[in-house]
Amino acid sequence: MDRRSYWQGIRGISILAVVMIHALGGFDYSTGYGTEFIILRQIINFSVATFVFMSGYFVPIEKMQAGHFDYIAWILNRGGGDCASHL
Amino acid sequence: MIWSLLYSGASLVSDIHHGVTVHWLEYAYRFVVGKSTTPLYYIVVLIQLTIITPWVVNISQRNKKISKLLWLITPFYLLYIYVWNFRAGVSPRLYETLFPAWFGFYYLGIKARCGLKLKCSGVGILIALVASCVEALALRTFGLSREFYTSQITIGSFLFSISVIGWLLKQSDTNTKKLKWLEKFGDCSYGIYYVHMAILTLAGKLVKCNNWYLYLGARFVLTAIGSLIIVLAGQRIIKSKSILRHIGFI
Numbered sequence: 001m002d003r004r005s006y007w008q009g010i011r012g013i014s015i016l017a018v019v020m021i022h023a024l025g026g027f028d029y030s031t032g033y034g035t036e037f038i039i040l041r042q043i044i045n046f047s048v049a050t051f052v053f054m055s056g057y058f059v060p061i062e063k064m065q066a067g068h069f070d071y072i073a074w075i076l077n078r079g080g081g082d083c084a085s086h087l
Numbered sequence: 088m089i090w091s092l093l094y095s096g097a098s099l100v101s102d103i104h105h106g107v108t109v110h111w112l113e114y115a116y117r118f119v120v121g122k123s124t125t126p127l128y129y130i131v132v133l134i135q136l137t138i139i140t141p142w143v144v145n146i147s148q149r150n151k152k153i154s155k156l157l158w159l160i161t162p163f164y165l166l167y168i169y170v171w172n173f174r175a176g177v178s179p180r181l182y183e184t185l186f187p188a189w190f191g192f193y194y195l196g197i198k199a200r201c202g203l204k205l206k207c208s209g210v211g212i213l214i215a216l217v218a219s220c221v222e223a224l225a226l227r228t229f230g231l232s233r234e235f236y237t238s239q240i241t242i243g244s245f246l247f248s249i250s251v252i253g254w255l256l257k258q259s260d261t262n263t264k265k266l267k268w269l270e271k272f273g274d275c276s277y278g279i280y281y282v283h284m285a286i287l288t289l290a291g292k293l294v295k296c297n298n299w300y301l302y303l304g305a306r307f308v309l310t311a312i313g314s315l316i317i318v319l320a321g322q323r324i325i326k327s328k329s330i331l332r333h334i335g336f337i
Contacts, residue, residue, distance in 0.1 A: 005270055006259055012272030015279050016311055018126065022284060023306040026291055029233075033299035038227065040303075041237040042219040042247065048129060048239050049248030050255070052189045055133060056196020064144045071141060 007054065014054075017047035089334055090281045091118050091127050097285075126280055135186040136193050147197060161191030165242060172235045188240050192248070199256060207253030215250040219243030271315070277335040278318035279311075286313040 021044055029037060063069055095118040102109060120131055147154040164187035171179045186193075199205055207215075222243035226236035238244065272279065290309040296302040321336045331337040 003259065005265060006262055008273035009266050009269040010255055010273070011276045012266075012269035012274075015272055015276035018280065019283050019287075019311045019314065020303075020307050022126070022287055023290075023303055023310055026306075027299060027302055031297065034227075035224070036299065038223045038237060039220050042216060042223055042244065045219070045237075045239045045244040046248040046251040048189070049192045049245065050252060051129070052132075052136070052192040053196040053199075053248075053252050055136065056193035057200050059140055059144065059197055059200065061144055061148075061197065061200055064141055065148065069141065074141070075137060 007058075010050065011054065014047045014050045017044040018051075020044050021047065090130075094127065094284070126284060129280075132186050132189050136190070139186075140197075143194065144197060147194070147201065157194055158191065160187050160194075161189070161245075164188050164190075165240065165245070168235075168240060169242075172231055176230075177232050178235050178238070191245075192252075195249070195252065205249075205253045206257040207250040208257075209254065212247070212250045212254055215243075215247040219247040272311075275315055275318040275336075278321065278337075279314040281335050282317050283310055283314040286310045286317065289313075 021041070024037060024041065027033070027037075064074075095114055098117070099109065099114055120128070143157070147157065164185075168178065168188070195203075195205070219241075220243070222241060223236045226241070227233070235241070239248075287306065287310045290306050290313065293309070294302060294305045296305065318336055321334070322331060325331050325334075325336070328337065
C-alpha cells in the first residue's frame, strides 16, 4: 500500500473519532454511564493529537530549507498543496 | 474564517430568535477565535502553528540547544493547565485556542520527518490507555470538572496519543491492508470537520433516547454519514475548485 493511502486512512479514523467525541455530548450523565463515557473518551482522545502530528509530519522541510521558499504562499495555502506532494 | 462566520451568524440568529441580549463584541470575539463551535479551535491552533513553522524547522535543524528546549513547551503548558484546574476547578478559557497545548505533537511530526524514530507496540498502547483511564477516574474522584478529566489535554491522553502515533509510524512501514472507505473519510476529513457540528445539531433533534449506547450510536452514525454525504454532494454540485478549496471540501 502506498504512503498516501495509509495516511489518508489514518485521517479517516481520526475524523471519525472527532465526530464520536462530539456525538458524546448532550447526554444527561447524571442518569448513569459516567464510567463508560470516561473510558470511551480516553480511547478516542488520540484524534486531535494525531491530526496535529500529521500536520507536522507532512511539512515540506526540504522545500523550506531550499533558498526559494515562499512564506506568504505557505501561509495562504495552509501548507496543503506543498504537504500533499510529499505524501 | 468562512465557517467561523457561518457558525457565528447561526448562533447570532438563534440568540435573537430566543430573545437573548446580543453583545456584538462577544460575537466578534467568537468569530475571530473560532469559538462559535467547538471544533474551530483546532483550525485557529493550526493557523498559529503554520505561521511559526518555518522558524521551528530552521531552529530544529540548526540550533541543538533551542531545539531541545522546544520539547518543553507542551509539558510546561500542561503543568499550567493542571495548576489552573486544581486551583480554579475549571479549565482556563483560552486553553483550547493557544498552540502550546498541541505544539509538542506538531514538533514530534517535524522531528519524525527528520529521522526521529518513534515506535510503540500494541501492548504499549494498552498500558498507556489503562494509565489514561486511571488518571481520568482519579481526577474525577478529586472533584475536578468533567471537561478537564475527559479532555484530550491531560498527561494520560497525551501519553496514549504518543503511543498511538508510535504504533502508526511502526505500521506505516509494513501495513498492506487497504480500506477504501476509510480513505474516503480521510479525503473528505477537512470538509467533515467543518460541517459535522451542524449535522450533529440536526441529529440531536432526531435522536431522543435514555440508553447511552443507542443514543451515541445513532448520533455518531447519522452525523458521520450525513457529513460525508454533504461533502461529497458539495464536490459534485460546486464545480469551482477555488470555492471548494476555500470551504475545505477538497
